[in-house]
Amino acid sequence: MKILKRNGVVCLLVVTLLIANFSLLWADELSMDKAQQPYGDDVHFEVFLGRLFVKASYPQTHYVVLDNAISQWLRDLIARHQMADSGAGTLTVDYDAKLIAEKFIALKLFAEYKDETGETTNGQVAFNMFVEKEKMLCLNDIFSDEQMVELKSKVALASGIEARYFDTNPLDNWNFDETGLIVDLLAEDYSPLLTEDFQFFLPYGALLDMPSLIDRLSQHPSTYAATSDIVNLKSDKKIALTFDDGPGPYTERLLNILQKHGARATFFVVGQRVAGRKETVARMANEYHEVANHTWNHPALTRISNARVESQLKSTSDAIQAVIGSGGAMTRAPYGALNNRVKALAYQLGYYFISWSIDPKDWQTRNANKTYNRVMNHVGDGQIILLHDIHYQSVDAAERLIPKLIEMGYELVTVSELLKDGGIVPQGGQVYRKRP
Numbered sequence: 001m002k003i004l005k006r007n008g009v010v011c012l013l014v015v016t017l018l019i020a021n022f023s024l025l026w027a028d029e030l031s032m033d034k035a036q037q038p039y040g041d042d043v044h045f046e047v048f049l050g051r052l053f054v055k056a057s058y059p060q061t062h063y064v065v066l067d068n069a070i071s072q073w074l075r076d077l078i079a080r081h082q083m084a085d086s087g088a089g090t091l092t093v094d095y096d097a098k099l100i101a102e103k104f105i106a107l108k109l110f111a112e113y114k115d116e117t118g119e120t121t122n123g124q125v126a127f128n129m130f131v132e133k134e135k136m137l138c139l140n141d142i143f144s145d146e147q148m149v150e151l152k153s154k155v156a157l158a159s160g161i162e163a164r165y166f167d168t169n170p171l172d173n174w175n176f177d178e179t180g181l182i183v184d185l186l187a188e189d190y191s192p193l194l195t196e197d198f199q200f201f202l203p204y205g206a207l208l209d210m211p212s213l214i215d216r217l218s219q220h221p222s223t224y225a226a227t228s229d230i231v232n233l234k235s236d237k238k239i240a241l242t243f244d245d246g247p248g249p250y251t252e253r254l255l256n257i258l259q260k261h262g263a264r265a266t267f268f269v270v271g272q273r274v275a276g277r278k279e280t281v282a283r284m285a286n287e288y289h290e291v292a293n294h295t296w297n298h299p300a301l302t303r304i305s306n307a308r309v310e311s312q313l314k315s316t317s318d319a320i321q322a323v324i325g326s327g328g329a330m331t332r333a334p335y336g337a338l339n340n341r342v343k344a345l346a347y348q349l350g351y352y353f354i355s356w357s358i359d360p361k362d363w364q365t366r367n368a369n370k371t372y373n374r375v376m377n378h379v380g381d382g383q384i385i386l387l388h389d390i391h392y393q394s395v396d397a398a399e400r401l402i403p404k405l406i407e408m409g410y411e412l413v414t415v416s417e418l419l420k421d422g423g424i425v426p427q428g429g430q431v432y433r434k435r436p
């Protein structure tokens, strides 16, 4: 069992790198082909991950927010099937994408899993992005509250399912189509009320006026952005906020702040704290933050044996994987303490290190004003900022920093996005402290 689990971690790394490599391969063609291929390029891969055979086709759109949503879904899906039962079988992923009204990418991803006995299960997910603002849309972005009530009653009437069920089981499987909006109700989600999948069609003009929606989203995106937690207007200037030593009692408050501003961050969590705050760690991943390794109980890696370094890293990866489905290779060394021995070992194990370029020493001063000022004095494009979410003063500082940085034109991204933006494919044993 232990060995199987380890294989899972390693294989997941392979897929992550595979996906990262694909993005890089395709990046050069981006500017030239965009017009001809409005929603991007088609990516295929076939790979054995332990006993699971994965055959996937998905689009590489070159829009970070959408590509991240796709790869996150794919990673979670693969991880879930690797952990389930025997971890064997065939997972096939396919998709359907359209550019609607030259303004919206409507994407549907389908998954079919066939286990060893030949029994199949299906799943699907839908994404819609407003291209001009690179904004992922949910129904609340396009309908008013009154219109949502009306939409639910229309779907209820057509499907025979009472409207109240759409509060607990939201209508999030929807896509723009050429002549109207399509809402999918999956039998799996509505069992036993539905015995087979049901599709609802709302023609444009009925509740939704396309030209005025486009106008509204172009003119006043912020008015309609509040309900979506994956807002991310693209910017040339990027910064990665990182929070160490949690999760702790103030982490949920920090997540609320990040959510309010549509910002993303990276959390270097301490392995032994994960089990006690599983919901918080799951929320980080669900809200598109990055969860990374900060060892099991925070020793200076340079002062402990190779065997203990290995168990510090692996037990933390396992703890993270148990909650969010993937353990990852990204690590921050406690106190930044590294030497050639630890780096060589990390190289063998496939882990790499993230250092930082701005350290306001928030843990030392425990003073929100000082933390805020020290960050602002050094802020710049491509920086990685070190903070600690176990101190409320640091969360107070973040509450001021986040809107200020956004106002200054910075996009707040995860460390992986920042590295990818710099063309870096992380390699085991290496240390990265900012985007080049």
Ligand SMILES: [Zn+2]
Binding pocket: 244, 245, 294, 298, 334, 335
């Ligand atoms: Zn630390």
